Amino acid sequence: MNRLTMKTKITALIFFIVGFSLLLAGIIIISNFIDSQEEELKKRALLTAQTIAEDAEIKSNITGTAEEKDKIRSRVEKLRIIHHAEYIVVMDMNHIRLSHPISSLVGKESAGRDEGQAFAELTYTTKAKGEVGTVIRAFVPIMNAEHQQVGVVLAGYLLPTFFEMIWDMRVEILVAGAISLFFGGWGAWLLASKMKKQMFNLEPHEIAQLVQERTETFNAMHEGIIAIDKEQRITVFNDKAKTMMGVSGDVIGRQISDVVPDTRLPEILDLKQPVFNKELTVRNSNILSNRIPIKVNEEIIGAVAIFQDRTEAKKLAEELTGVKAFVSALRVQNHEHMNKLHTIAGLLQLGNPKKALEYVFQTTEEQEELTQFLSKNIRSESLSGLLLSKVSRAKELGIHLQIDRNSRLHSFPEPLDEHDFVIIIGNLIENAFDSFKDKEVEKKNIYISIEQEEGLLSILVEDNGCGIRDTILPYIFTKGYTTKSSVDHGIGLFLIKEIVEKANGTIQVESDLGKGTTFIVTI
Numbered sequence: 001m002n003r004l005t006m007k008t009k010i011t012a013l014i015f016f017i018v019g020f021s022l023l024l025a026g027i028i029i030i031s032n033f034i035d036s037q038e039e040e041l042k043k044r045a046l047l048t049a050q051t052i053a054e055d056a057e058i059k060s061n062i063t064g065t066a067e068e069k070d071k072i073r074s075r076v077e078k079l080r081i082i083h084h085a086e087y088i089v090v091m092d093m094n095h096i097r098l099s100h101p102i103s104s105l106v107g108k109e110s111a112g113r114d115e116g117q118a119f120a121e122l123t124y125t126t127k128a129k130g131e132v133g134t135v136i137r138a139f140v141p142i143m144n145a146e147h148q149q150v151g152v153v154l155a156g157y158l159l160p161t162f163f164e165m166i167w168d169m170r171v172e173i174l175v176a177g178a179i180s181l182f183f184g185g186w187g188a189w190l191l192a193s194k195m196k197k198q199m200f201n202l203e204p205h206e207i208a209q210l211v212q213e214r215t216e217t218f219n220a221m222h223e224g225i226i227a228i229d230k231e232q233r234i235t236v237f238n239d240k241a242k243t244m245m246g247v248s249g250d251v252i253g254r255q256i257s258d259v260v261p262d263t264r265l266p267e268i269l270d271l272k273q274p275v276f277n278k279e280l281t282v283r284n285s286n287i288l289s290n291r292i293p294i295k296v297n298e299e300i301i302g303a304v305a306i307f308q309d310r311t312e313a314k315k316l317a318e319e320l321t322g323v324k325a326f327v328s329a330l331r332v333q334n335h336e337h338m339n340k341l342h343t344i345a346g347l348l349q350l351g352n353p354k355k356a357l358e359y360v361f362q363t364t365e366e367q368e369e370l371t372q373f374l375s376k377n378i379r380s381e382s383l384s385g386l387l388l389s390k391v392s393r394a395k396e397l398g399i400h401l402q403i404d405r406n407s408r409l410h411s412f413p414e415p416l417d418e419h420d421f422v423i424i425i426g427n428l429i430e431n432a433f434d435s436f437k438d439k440e441v442e443k444k445n446i447y448i449s450i451e452q453e454e455g456l457l458s459i460l461v462e463d464n465g466c467g468i469r470d471t472i473l474p475y476i477f478t479k480g481y482t483t484k485s486s487v488d489h490g491i492g493l494f495l496i497k498e499i500v501e502k503a504n505g506t507i508q509v510e511s512d513l514g515k516g517t518t519f520i521v522t523i
Helices: 004-052 058-063 064-083 162-166 169-196 204-218 238-245 265-270 308-347 355-375 382-398 420-432 492-502
Strands: 087-092 097-099 122-131 133-142 147-160 225-228 234-237 274-282 286-295 299-309 399-403 442-452 458-464 506-512 516-522
Touching: 004 058, 004 064, 004 122, 004 133, 004 147, 058 064, 058 133, 058 204, 064 097, 087 204, 087 299, 087 399, 122 382, 162 169, 204 234, 238 299, 265 286, 265 299, 274 492, 355 382, 355 399, 382 399, 382 420, 420 442, 420 458, 492 506
Parallel strands: 399 442
Antiparallel strands: 087 097, 087 147, 122 133, 133 147, 225 234, 225 299, 274 286, 286 299, 442 458, 458 516, 506 516
16 A cells, blocks of 8 residues: 655645634634624614604604504614614504505514513614514614603514525625635645654654664664664663663663663763773673763764673683693693793703602602692782793793782672783783783792782782883883884783772872882772
8 A cells, every 4th residue: 555755745734724723713703703693783773763752753653543643663674774684674563554565464462572671762783583584673762752661672683594694794704714725735735745854864664664674773783782862862772781781671762871870871972982891880880881972963863872791701700710821831840840840850860860850859849839829829829820831931931920829819809800800910920920021030029919808909910121211101001102112012901900990999009210110909
């Protein structure tokens, strides 16, 4: 079935509204006109009746002989024609009609129900419905020279009907209706054209289809999407976002602060610039958020947030981190064991089996002591594995990596987890390794301490490497900033800063150029 276009619908609607309005207005105007006509006819009827009642010939003949009374009829007829009355009736005090439009009623007594007061010297008008239609009648007493009533005059005027008035005004009605409909239709066409242009020349059913497709597209996406207008009212809130935020029902049009208070989406309206890859904690959920202002013609009309639940991603990252740490540890351990085997083999070839046995016992005791310490004091297999691999890596690089034996870590402070601590400690140790690349030191030392008390956790990583120049200290936590030539640097310290800020912690850096650097993370 072919759909009517929006222009046709709006034009037809405006035509109907204008036509219906004209009809209502016409009914009201004509009703008022009928009322005014009625008032005018009452005045005319009274004037005509008073004129007849004051006529000297009628006054003298009404009390005269039969011949004189017969003259009244012809006299009244002339006056009726002059005043354009429907009829004029003259009656004496005995209610006998002396004039009447119907000849057979002349000379007969009148029995009208509304004429009694007229014989008591009262002047008034009435409205009566007869065979010819509704008539306005005026009653005026006839008084003689001695101010005595001698009769009554009744003047009647026919009130035009509703349709008679419409017919009389047909030309005016047609002209007014035609002009109103013409300009109404023209205005409707212009309005419809402008509206359609503003809606990109789309018909309403096409817009409805686009809205439905857009809604289903948003709901089908794996990412959560929330959009607000400049008044902070929600315009988009897809199903994934509802699941992640624990929201149900229709929230479109509501204030974002009433639905999800901690999205930090409204601040984009003030910043007027996007914020990418920001970790946020929303309703105890850790999400990765991209928040972008919505611009139309360079004017910000809202903001949109696209975010992902990091639970699965973090599990995958932890798995990958564990695998990489395990592979790295195996590689280092393999290299270390080969060196140890070569040492033992050399001692045996030199004929020092006792020295070789002492070396085996010493190496085994050191490894077992470190493993037991990490298992007992660091309640995280991933973090213990990381530290164990870093110790082996340090030996391979000729660096003495010492872990304070008073270190303790029994639980992770909210909202951090195992993965966050792997990133912090792993990157701090790698930076310490890098500090020895451009410096020759007789003894390369790295000292690590992890202390945890009630409500406080601190991590210290200290090295005696090349140190950091004072001029670049303010920039070391900036994303992408690095003094190294490799393209995969400039992200580690930035990630540490992001994690520490998420936990409302602090980072303290103390560095002496050529002597070493100390990082202290406090949460």
